[in-house]
Amino acid sequence: MGYKHGIYGELVASGESITTTKTVAVYIGTAPIHRVKTRVINKPLLIRNLEEVQTKLGYRDNDDFDIFTLSAVVFAHFANKIKPIGPIVVIVLDTTIGAQVTKDISIINGIGYIEDHALIESVEITDEVLGLDYNVKYNDSGKLQITGDNLAATVSVIYKKVDPTIIIAADVIGTYDETSEKRTGIKAIADVYEELNLVPAITSAPGFTQIKEVEQALVSTTSKITDRWEAVCYVDIDSKLATSREAAIKWKTDNNYKSNSEKVCWPKVKVGDKELWMSIVAIVRKLQTDVKNKDVPYDSASNKPIDINGLVTNGQKIKFSQEKANGLNEKGITTAIYSGGKYVLWGPHMGNYDYIETTKPEEIFDINLMMNKYLLNDFQLRNIDLIDSPMTRHDIDALLVSEQMILSAYVSAGELLYGEIKFNQDDNSRSDLIQGDFAFNTLVTNTPPAKSITQKVQYTSKGVDTLYGEESEE
Secondary structure, three states: OOOOOOOOOOOOOOOOOOEOOOOEEEEEEEEOOOOOOOOOOOEEEOOOHHHHHHHOOOOOOOOOOOOOOHHHHHHHHHOOOOOOOOEEEEEEEEEOOOEEEEEEOOOEEOOEOOOEEEEEEHEEEOOOOOOEEOOOOEEOOOEEOOOOOOOOOOEEEEEEEEEEHHHHHHHHHHOEOOOOOEOOOHHHHHHHHHHHHOOEEEEEOOOOOOHHHHHHHHHHHHOOEEEOEEEEEEEEOOOOOOHHHHHHHHHHHHHOOOOOOOOOEEEEEEEEOOOOOOOHHHHHHHHHHHHHHOOOOOOOOOOEOOOOOOOEEEEEOOOOOOHHHHHHHHHOOOEEEEOOOOEEEEEOOOOOOOOOOOOOHHHHHHHHHHHHHHHHHHHHHHHHHOOOOOOOOHHHHHHHHHHHHHHHHHHHOOOOEEEEEEEOOOOOHHHHHHOOOOOOOOEEOOOOOOOOOOOOOOOOHHHHHHOOOOOOOO
């Protein structure tokens, strides 16, 4: 180091790293894209860290999460205090539609501000030239800033004022044009694999999934994405209408949120002065859990810590005990409780679960369904190259051996209790084989979570005898 004399400062890159997971979460929602000039709308967009969301989505820490739902998502993923986790895929809905307005803006010391949500490239100052007489940018607080040393004290500014609240359920659900092969909204989830070479594992549209039509569209999309991939979705109960546990259970029943492909969450959560949908922190917690297990989703995210400081319904903080939360769990609702000095996610079931009615063993726990979907997706990813190749008996045996090794490794690691793959003659008729159609049967037993552990303490009088001491021999 050379000679220094004086006071110095320098920017140092953050030592905080983003943990990378292969469990791909896909979100559909709104973002302040009016702040950026290059936009990706209604197409899958990969986001790896906070720097990318600022440049690609226009994100700022003080965004209104009710208006910009994807801002809440990236905040929970990349700014949580437990483990920043990514990447994520977002499908940004088009909020750039608006009307042109003209306003007089005060310029003080060469700086003026537009308070509206203005499309950045639409800003014009009458009789002034952009880049020569003035410049515009969105500053760190999310305000559109006009700068120019020679601007008048008041300037007439023309810009396009956008309304981020224009999005309705139909926009979230999206459309599919068979001629152009263009998809929007939830339907664009089908483009994730081809566009990004990633397999969607979890899907969500927080801020919209409390709308029945959106929930239905999301659930229907989780099965056979592009005819191949299996996923689950995370949805929320309307916390404005359901302000109590009893109301949440009734709301879920009345709205028929009971698919075995959806994780139903309630209520909203508080993070500092921000409110987030429970589904977001539940997804973050699931990814944090999976990454510890090499992205094998056999471990439930329930009873794992989440970065929140309270629960809230309709703007009011609420509290309830483990026993009360169990009343939600037994009806297939995932929530959170305060336990051991921290808040933890609480609920190991999917939306289909009902303590009285659910009897299918593979549908009791969320990890059963998630693990089995993972096995299906993983098998297809690893064996796609076999398609249209010759299939001899030797090739069948080789596939059985390699797949059995993988299943046995899951069993050895405790990720499954049992796993076996077979090539059964009953499921492979002569006509099927002539047509080149081969079927393999895999039997698995999922590792059940310890949903409850009970210690039974019983009194015995045996200890009283120790009060006499040892009797001396006569």
